[in-house]
Amino acid sequence: RKEVEQDPGPFNVPEGATVAFNCTYSNSASQSFFWYRQDCRKEPKLLMSVYSSGNEDGRFTAQLNRASQYISLLIRDSKLSDSATYLCVVNMGSGGNNRLAFGKGNQVVVIP
Amino acid sequence: EAGVTQFPSHSVIEKGQTVTLRCDPISGHDNLYWYRRVMGKEIKFLLHFVKESKQDESGMPNNRFLAERTGGTYSTLKVQPAELEDSGVYFCASSQDRVRDEQFFGPGTRLTVL
Numbered sequence: 001r002k003e004v005e006q007d008p009g010p011f012n013v014p015e016g017a018t019v020a021f022n023c024t025y026s027n028s029a030s031q032s033f034f035w036y037r038q039d040c041r042k043e044p045k046l047l048m049s050v051y052s053s054g055n056e057d058g059r060f061t062a063q064l065n066r067a068s069q070y071i072s073l074l075i076r077d078s079k080l081s082d083s084a085t086y087l088c089v090v091n092m093g094s095g096g097n098n099r100l101a102f103g104k105g106n107q108v109v110v111i112p
Numbered sequence: 113e114a115g116v117t118q119f120p121s122h123s124v125i126e127k128g129q130t131v132t133l134r135c136d137p138i139s140g141h142d143n144l145y146w147y148r149r150v151m152g153k154e155i156k157f158l159l160h161f162v163k164e165s166k167q168d169e170s171g172m173p174n175n176r177f178l179a180e181r182t183g184g185t186y187s188t189l190k191v192q193p194a195e196l197e198d199s200g201v202y203f204c205a206s207s208q209d210r211v212r213d214e215q216f217f218g219p220g221t222r223l224t225v226l
Contacts, residue, residue, distance in 0.1 A: 004154070043203060043217035044155070097168040098143065099157040100215060
């Protein structure tokens with residue numbers, strides 16, 4: 001079983017619409033969760049950390065469900081500039097280790 | 113503040129040759145990581161340095177890969193001899209602390225082995 005599972009898409013989203021996607025992770029002991037954004041041929045950049053209580057940053061909302069081991073991301077009022085790949089990332093580290101496990105990413109294309 | 117830098121940005125080599133990738137982390141970041149993305153797959157962890165020590169090298173694929181971080185500053189990743197399946201994008205990342213701190217990624221080195 002993969003450490004982080006994501007449905008890669010693509011997700012074709014009309015401008016102004018809402019899009020949501022999620023991922024599942026295998027390690028129930030994981031403590032830290034993130035969404036990274038990756039533009040074409042660029043490096044991943046942190047979009048937001050994900051907390052158990054859920055967190056919001058402008059048009060972006062992230063949720064964590066520990067019982068079901070899934071993480072979600074919702075983008076409201078999509079902009080053309082939101083077109084990118086969104087990577088679900090879980091810190092698999094323990095005992096001083098700190099490795100990140102990545103999903104394949106959700107490719108989002110916002111259409112005018 | 114300068115971000116993580118990697119050199120070269122691209123490298124094309126023939127099977128059997130040697131390639132050395134370099135990563136300069138953000139100044140002051142003790143933690144340095146190497147990751148790799150091969151075509152069609154997710155980004156995968158290779159190893160983690162804390163200063164000059166290897167904290168976790170569980171992701172290194174085989175003994176053709178050698179990573180060093182002498183002096184605890186920049187790091188090199190050498191592939192010798194390179195094989196076709198080593199082609200991919202090699203990312204370096206650094207962080208100040210461990211578990212909850214953001215890992216900042218470099219632009220990556222795109223390696224093509226012919």
